[in-house]
Amino acid sequence: MDVKKSSAEAFRDERGSLSVVIIGLFFITVASLMVMSDVATVLVAKRSLAQATEAAAQRGVHTLNESAYYTGKGTMWSAPLDLITNRDHTPIPIDCNRAALEVILELHNWSNDQGSLKRHELQGLVLTDLQCDGTSIELSTYAEIKFPFTVPFSTMDSAILTSTAGTTNQVQEGFYLFGVRLH
């Protein structure tokens, strides 16, 4: 009876109540920190993925479709007439098949790098979509990222990041003589 009474008294006693609050807050803070660390890692990795996707797009767009480019008849008056009439340059044609190959090679290069080229949390870069209309390309990639901490109160330890980049070619205007830029 006495024991019961004393345990009930001890339960009602407010001494040490602050410890419970502090320890509870501590665990909440640690859990929040783990989530924040994961989010920050995702943001940095996302930039790394975007960088790789852009580099692949840049490489892909350089594949000139020569047969489409060197068509039509140009005379010695073509260039001066274009200049006088202020006519827009025709878009530079891309060889879409070769562009796809170059894009894959570039992504493979980034994916297998062991240095500081990409974040080591990124598992592997995968090309999910490539749109090529003959003058511009757009590609989408994804990569799995491993979190530094498993998200508290869940089993989530990785996420999928996606990135999309598009690019096109533009004629660099200037005055060239025998391939040498004079102006």
Place this chain on the structure above:
Amino acid sequence: MDIHKPDLPQPERGLIDLRNLRKWVRQDSGSAIVEFVALAIPLFIPIFIYLGNFASISGNEEIVRVLAREGVRAYVASDSDHAGREVSAQALLVIAHNLGLTAEEIATLSARFECSENPCLSANGRIRITVSYIDARSHRTIEASSQEHISPWM
């Protein structure tokens, strides 16, 4: 009427002080502060240290990636190899300044170029830039690389 209180003899006065001290020790007032200091500080200080370091590392990582990316782009978009190096170095300095690196950190900024062709800016070549600098607070070296393929039609 002035009541004269005779002073207690020395040993008895000592006993009273000890009792007061015991009473003071057993008092509950202010115990929350002691509890807070004893528990919260050892628990939360490491968290704040971790938070500060992690924020610094993430921020630096972001900055050095931007530097590498823009540095290589400036090089590739240049007209000649010599101009590429100059423009890239200038771009790195301007971007580093704008991203809030201190003068001390900018002084440690370095860029290493690895090229598949010689000169670097050759058609169908590849340039890889590795940018690094030393963080002024943690004295950690932050490093990131970026690479770009050069147009075969340059």
